[in-house]
Amino acid sequence: MAGTRRDASRSKGRGRTLILAASLIALSGCITDGFMPGGDTYAWTKPNTTRAQRRLDINECTLAAAREVPPVMGTEIVPGIYDPGPVFCTGAGFFMTCSQSMGMSIPPMAVPVDYNVKLRQKYVDVCLQKKGYALAKVKFCQSKDDLVTEDCVSADKL
Known part of the structure; x- marks a missing residue:
């Protein structure tokens, strides 16, 4: 066997x-x-x-x-990143209101390398x-x- x-x-x-x-x-x-x-x-x-x-x-x-x-073959680590997301603003001057959409976190990855x-x-x-x-x-x-x-x-x- x-x-x-x-x-x-x-x-x-x-x-x-x-x-x-x-x-x-x-x-x-x-x-x-x-x-x-x-x-x-x-x-x-x-x-x-x-x-x-x-x-x-x-x-x-x-x-x-x-x-x-x-x-x-080996493994390399690609670092993770955090993208806070875009900021949207409406209005003008003193009456401008801004908000940020939900961000996104991309975790580190192990990548095979020759x-x-x-x-x-x-x-x-x-x-x-x-x-x-x-x-x-x-x-x-x-x-x-x-x-x-x-x-x-x-x-x-x-």
Whole structure:
């Protein structure tokens, strides 16, 4: 009976690992490409590489990062706050009457945090650089006319 519990526990752990790996693959495009502060968009680029090859390389690096840099989970406490509520005033001058509506208290919350997220992303970045990729700023075309007049990339090309 005890052996069965241990086996069930192991299979749950494997299931979680598979879910984490699948999530990382699904999010790999979001993690490595996207908006950076200031509104600029960056993407991993490599000359003479197809979109399919780029996706494959990003997925390989993301899976390697998941294997080599496992999650280190912790808990952070988000402090609670008290919002006294809005103040409503009617009348004018000496005859003004003000009242405050009922306030609201938001209690502190414990939030799960993976402390290895940045390290895992750094692993992906270094892996892609070793494969010959560079992070480059790209401008997305707003319309088909832009493809002719401006140096931009359509979203379906990335």
